[in-house]
Amino acid sequence: MSAAGWFIVLLAVVFANLPFANQRLLCVVPFRSGRKSAWWRLAELIVYYFVVGAVGRALEAQAGNLFPLGWQFYAITFCLFLVFAFPGYTVRYLVKFR
Template sequence: MVGLTAVLAVLFVLANLPFMSLRFLGVVALASPKSGRLMALEVVLCLALAMACLLFVERLVEGVSYGQGWEFQVVLLCLFVVAGFPGFVCRFFWKESV
């Protein structure tokens, strides 16, 4: 149960990282604000990192990694979109009251 909670926490952090940080992947400082294309690239890279993390944890827990069909990728993508929604809302829709 702890492993599942840790994986979901990592997924949540990776899904919100592009929207919460002004740096590329939370590490590289940029000279100008992030463009939409750069943010989309960052989302795709974080999704790939989350998928690699999930496959690593599966191999660690089960001892073997099972073949992942298109269903695995679709479920992970949907979970990633839902987990990243709070960061997206905070970045683009939340307005500070004056």
């Protein structure tokens, strides 16, 4: 696997966990209530999925060969993105800090 491929995997792991790491929308906009709901986290996760996909597509275009992608590719990569988000989800919702 090339360096660009490993970069995309690392970027996906980081961006998949970002919604669970802070209480701000897209790491910038604070909420008035101070807490971000699970629905906002899911929406943010979808936005980050498309951001990582755009970066990956740009790196693929820079390499010189764009391949046609069907719905199967997007379904599999979104499921993989959800798997990458599991550590952040676990720390945010399943670990009880005392």
